[in-house]
Amino acid sequence: MVLSSSATEFVMKILKENMGPLTNFEVLDFLRSRGAAKDPTRVLAPVAPSEFKVYDYLVHSAACSQTRESITEFVAKCKPYKLTKSEITNIINIRPSSYVEIDPLIENLDSRLGESVEELVELVVQVFPPSSEQSKPDENESKELKDIM
Amino acid sequence: MVTFINLFELYFNSVNMFSLTKLEHTLRLQPHLLSLPLNEAIKGELEGLFVDKVIANLGLCISVYDIASIDGGFIFANEGAPTYTVKFRLIIFRPFVGEIISARLKESNADGLRLSLGFFDDIYIPELLMPEPSHAEPDSENKGQVKWTWLFNDEKYLIDGYDEIRFRVQNVKFPEIPKEQKELKPFAPMEIIGSLASDGGLGPISWWI
Numbered sequence: 001m002v003l004s005s006s007a008t009e010f011v012m013k014i015l016k017e018n019m020g021p022l023t024n025f026e027v028l029d030f031l032r033s034r035g036a037a038k039d040p041t042r043v044l045a046p047v048a049p050s051e052f053k054v055y056d057y058l059v060h061s062a063a064c065s066q067t068r069e070s071i072t073e074f075v076a077k078c079k080p081y082k083l084t085k086s087e088i089t090n091i092i093n094i095r096p097s098s099y100v101e102i103d104p105l106i107e108n109l110d111s112r113l114g115e116s117v118e119e120l121v122e123l124v125v126q127v128f129p130p131s132s133e134q135s136k137p138d139e140n141e142s143k144e145l146k147d148i149m
Numbered sequence: 150m151v152t153f154i155n156l157f158e159l160y161f162n163s164v165n166m167f168s169l170t171k172l173e174h175t176l177r178l179q180p181h182l183l184s185l186p187l188n189e190a191i192k193g194e195l196e197g198l199f200v201d202k203v204i205a206n207l208g209l210c211i212s213v214y215d216i217a218s219i220d221g222g223f224i225f226a227n228e229g230a231p232t233y234t235v236k237f238r239l240i241i242f243r244p245f246v247g248e249i250i251s252a253r254l255k256e257s258n259a260d261g262l263r264l265s266l267g268f269f270d271d272i273y274i275p276e277l278l279m280p281e282p283s284h285a286e287p288d289s290e291n292k293g294q295v296k297w298t299w300l301f302n303d304e305k306y307l308i309d310g311y312d313e314i315r316f317r318v319q320n321v322k323f324p325e326i327p328k329e330q331k332e333l334k335p336f337a338p339m340e341i342i343g344s345l346a347s348d349g350g351l352g353p354i355s356w357w358i
Contacts, residue, residue, distance in 0.1 A: 013173040015236065017207060021165035023156055027240060030212065050201035053268035054211050054242075061251065068156060085163035090249045093165075094315070096350075100357050104317060104350040105249055 023071060024063035024093055031055045062095035065129050074127045081113060081120055095128050096121060166244040169214055170207060172237060174198070175221075177230045191219055191235055199239055201268075203338040205323050208243030209269055242269065244341060248318045251354070254310030257294050259285060264314060264343065271337040274316060278344035280352055299352065312355045316343035 022030075031037075035045035036055040047055070058064065071092060078088060087106050096102035102121055103109055109117060174195070182190040192213055199210040217236040224231050244250060255270055256263035261279060264272040276283075285295035299306040308314070320342040327336060345351045 012204075014170065014204075014207065015173050016171040018241075019169045019171055019238070021163050022167040022169060022240060023165055024167065026156055027167045027211070030214070030240070048196065048200050048212075050268055051212055057267045071156060086245060086247055089163060089165050090247075094249055094251065098358070100349045102350070104315070104347040 021089075023066075023089075024058055024061060025066040025068070025071060027054065028058040028063045031058070062093060062128060066092070070127050074123070077123055077127065078120065081116065091124060092128075095124060095130075097125050097130070164245040164248070166242055166248055166250065167211065168208075168241055168243070169238045170241045171217070172239060173234065174237075175232060175234045177228065177232050179230050183231075187219060188216060191233060192216060195235065195237060203323070204241070205338065208241040209339055211240040211242050211268070214238040214240050243321060243339075244318045246318055246320065249315055249351075250318065250343075251313045251315050254308065254314060257285075257288070257297055257308065257310070259295055262297065262308065262314075262345075264316065269339075269341075271339060272316070272341045272343055274343045274345055278319060278342070278346055280345050280347070306352070306356050308353055312353050314345075314353050315351050316345055317347070317351060318342075319344045 031047065031051060031054065034047050034051075036047045036052060037059075039045035039047070042049075042052055074092065075088060078091075083091070083106065090105040091102070094101070094105060096105060098121060099117055102117065102124070106113070113120060176191075176194055176198070178190055178194065182193070185193075195213050195216075200212060201210065203209050215238050217238065219233055219235050221233040222231045250266070252264035252266050252272055254262060255265040259276075260273075261276045262274040263270070264274065266272070279297060280299045280301075283297050283299045285297050288294040288296050297308045299308070318341060322340045322342065323338060324336075324340065326338070350357055
């Protein structure tokens with residue numbers, strides 16, 4: 001005789017989908033707090049191999065040199081530019097340091113910001129210091145493209 | 150003096166490729182785990198179940214963020230292990246349409262490009278969403294692969310996979326699990342379709358910096 005209980009139906013329930021975004025910095029911070037940065041062997045810290053891959057991705061992105069303060073500062077200081085939340089997210093994640101880099105991140109850039117695009121780029125560069133990856137320019141074709149665009 | 154503002158609240162109604170989702174799941178804890186503190190044992194089980202797995206129409210689960218509550222602990226008749234109902238939050242990866250992401254080249258063939266983030270590599274840039282005009286040449290070093298080149302102002306700009314490639318998220322798909330394995334390629338439960346079309350700024354970073 002087999003007795004079944006309802007508890008053997010292990011159905012997962014989504015209680016609240018998308019409770020709120022986490023900035024890339026916060027995910028990196030979370031992984032750091034679990035010890036991802038401190039374990040060179042990568043077997044001692046309670047971090048799964050897949051989590052280490054996320055850590056590796058984020059540590060090579062703009063998030064690596066960001067802080068809670070710098071993100072808060074940027075969100076406050078970019079208010080005059082009336083950017084949408086998605087545009088702000090894109091800027092924080094990509095950290096554009098020139099006109100051509102910020103162009104695909106903002107819709108109707110010229111008609112909305114006009115002259116103040118350079119100002120906005122200045123703000124980005126000033127609030128978010130470059131990570132080691134981003135301060136290596138490639139000399140060759142790049143100069144021509146950048147000047148044309 | 151900078152007051153600490155919870156980034157969560159600051160960002161409410163905002164978007165990012167990462168977000169928190171609250172779930173409830175009922176599981177049985179095997180006896181050999183009962184010597185561990187309950188929280189740890191449950192967390193371990195949840196991680197085994199969810200981390201690095203795609204939840205259909207939700208996204209890829211990155212980590213177990215925290216456990217809100219653990220209820221139960223009853224042992225049902227005919228079972229040798231206690232059952233718990235757990236409420237917890239997962240960090241979910243699911244880019245939004247319009248998000249700009251940097252990735253590495255994984256494959257380059259006649260259909261377009263395949264990109265990877267390391268932890269996720271089912272990102273496709275179809276031929277139609279390549280910068281215009283682009284054309285492909287067979288890659289002498291890699292059989293079946295091609296090298297894509299963008300022609301602009303009489304100059305050729307190569308996508309060689311050396312540096313990061315920035316793309317715009319066009320669509321995020323959750324294909325249905327096929328009944329039969331039709332193709333050689335393993336089934337991808339979540340796919341990101343990206344675009345490199347722009348007035349400048351998308352594509353390999355070396356083109357612009």
